[in-house]
Amino acid sequence: MGDCICAERMINSTSNPQIKNLIQLQTKAKARKEQGLFVAEGVRMYREAPRGRLVKTYVSESFYGKEQNQALFSGQDVEIVSDRAFAAACDTRTPQGVLCVIRQKAYELPELLQAKRPFLLLLEDLQDPGNLGTIFRTAEAAGVTGIVMSARTADIYNPKTVRATMGSVYRMPFCIVSDFAPVMAALREQHIRTYAAHLKGTREYTEADYRTGCAFLIGNEGAGLSGELAGMADTYIRISMSGQTESLNAAVAAAVLMFEARRQRMSENTGAAV
Amino acid sequence: MGDCICAERMINSTSNPQIKNLIQLQTKAKARKEQGLFVAEGVRMYREAPRGRLVKTYVSESFYGKEQNQALFSGQDVEIVSDRAFAAACDTRTPQGVLCVIRQKAYELPELLQAKRPFLLLLEDLQDPGNLGTIFRTAEAAGVTGIVMSARTADIYNPKTVRATMGSVYRMPFCIVSDFAPVMAALREQHIRTYAAHLKGTREYTEADYRTGCAFLIGNEGAGLSGELAGMADTYIRISMSGQTESLNAAVAAAVLMFEARRQRMSENTGAAV
Numbered sequence: 001m002g003d004c005i006c007a008e009r010m011i012n013s014t015s016n017p018q019i020k021n022l023i024q025l026q027t028k029a030k031a032r033k034e035q036g037l038f039v040a041e042g043v044r045m046y047r048e049a050p051r052g053r054l055v056k057t058y059v060s061e062s063f064y065g066k067e068q069n070q071a072l073f074s075g076q077d078v079e080i081v082s083d084r085a086f087a088a089a090c091d092t093r094t095p096q097g098v099l100c101v102i103r104q105k106a107y108e109l110p111e112l113l114q115a116k117r118p119f120l121l122l123l124e125d126l127q128d129p130g131n132l133g134t135i136f137r138t139a140e141a142a143g144v145t146g147i148v149m150s151a152r153t154a155d156i157y158n159p160k161t162v163r164a165t166m167g168s169v170y171r172m173p174f175c176i177v178s179d180f181a182p183v184m185a186a187l188r189e190q191h192i193r194t195y196a197a198h199l200k201g202t203r204e205y206t207e208a209d210y211r212t213g214c215a216f217l218i219g220n221e222g223a224g225l226s227g228e229l230a231g232m233a234d235t236y237i238r239i240s241m242s243g244q245t246e247s248l249n250a251a252v253a254a255a256v257l258m259f260e261a262r263r264q265r266m267s268e269n270t271g272a273a274v
Numbered sequence: 275m276g277d278c279i280c281a282e283r284m285i286n287s288t289s290n291p292q293i294k295n296l297i298q299l300q301t302k303a304k305a306r307k308e309q310g311l312f313v314a315e316g317v318r319m320y321r322e323a324p325r326g327r328l329v330k331t332y333v334s335e336s337f338y339g340k341e342q343n344q345a346l347f348s349g350q351d352v353e354i355v356s357d358r359a360f361a362a363a364c365d366t367r368t369p370q371g372v373l374c375v376i377r378q379k380a381y382e383l384p385e386l387l388q389a390k391r392p393f394l395l396l397l398e399d400l401q402d403p404g405n406l407g408t409i410f411r412t413a414e415a416a417g418v419t420g421i422v423m424s425a426r427t428a429d430i431y432n433p434k435t436v437r438a439t440m441g442s443v444y445r446m447p448f449c450i451v452s453d454f455a456p457v458m459a460a461l462r463e464q465h466i467r468t469y470a471a472h473l474k475g476t477r478e479y480t481e482a483d484y485r486t487g488c489a490f491l492i493g494n495e496g497a498g499l500s501g502e503l504a505g506m507a508d509t510y511i512r513i514s515m516s517g518q519t520e521s522l523n524a525a526v527a528a529a530v531l532m533f534e535a536r537r538q539r540m541s542e543n544t545g546a547a548v
Contacts, residue, residue, distance in 0.1 A: 249408050
């Protein structure tokens, strides 16, 4: 009887309205914004999804058909989808068989500043979805307390970005701003020091002290930080490099800075030498 | 008259044998290996190509048609290719208009150990072409003196990898080995300390001293280092993480380790505290 009910309920067609809407959510930032939703793929992203924001879960017929997989969904309402229709709704080429629709969460800047020793990232116009997701993942690991992004930064809810965050998109507080000037003013007011990562920086990044409230400003992959935003920073820092390399990948540069801050913050030595 | 000669010489067809071979070199690791060649795309990769290893340069008709571009090729023998045939030979979707064929360069392990204070990376079965290229780029910037890769690591000459290296593929000495045991023995003999980056490591990576000869062992994205290789390392290290992140992206983890080593090596403080 159970099997019959499942089969009757199963979504079979790629023109089913739910599948069509999943495709919209996967491919169109505008649809995601209007509906306040995004899609996360894979078992891990389903497992880590905050239950209060989990709107709907779709499972492929063949994934659900394996008995050992069903325990994953016990007590949860899931929608079974034929493999073909499921694949159409996926961004990945070899879907694992689980897709979930998640409610977006909006933070306000003041929430990001409430941490005891704020540790922030300010991202200006980052373009690569994979880089952006990797930065979120790295930031959570480094202990970053919040991320502020310019409105021209890649969409955090792009499926490739969501995947690259490895779940950090659920947990990292972030907000999107159209103008950094009020942000910079708020940081200054709260004595959060701002560091512009800049190829023209003269101060080596290892020589600054990040143990108090701090924020790193990371610029666009090609153009770096705008002069306008860099000009508002307290300190220009640079990562000196060997060889003939002219720059680091944006996610790598951000990682090097964040983990130097983490190193200093973890250090029990609270004296001058860090 | 000059224009006429160009037009006569121009490759027009995607079935031209040179274009067909470029496609082979772009898409087949086997073809690259048999011919000992690889393809690099873009103006930057052309500019930085070691002239002694530059076998042939192809330029798209429209790129060559712009007078300001021709200075790039002064004194060099280039082959003009119609835009359509050129696009067929490219891996990138929006080709810049320059493609070059480069001779591969083979290094032997002893060459990698000749540096005064060797600083090595050992990569075991890394799978993502972009990660591998980013690691080469980061390694050059961090001052790494050589990279040893397992035979099952992604192909360094994959077009996506070559692109991600941003030219480091030309300059970073590397070799590919089928067995790490003799490598580890050679490192031990030369007092180069080996550090296995491992989620099970107990020693924080910031607590080790990398100022003498050192080598980091980096494992596969999904599986991490094999027990066999990790077991041969002098020291297990770990990068402790905040939040719920379980791991870092492989290129990010490698960057964090390499730049900590660089920080220590650059430090003028040669005492115990680093």
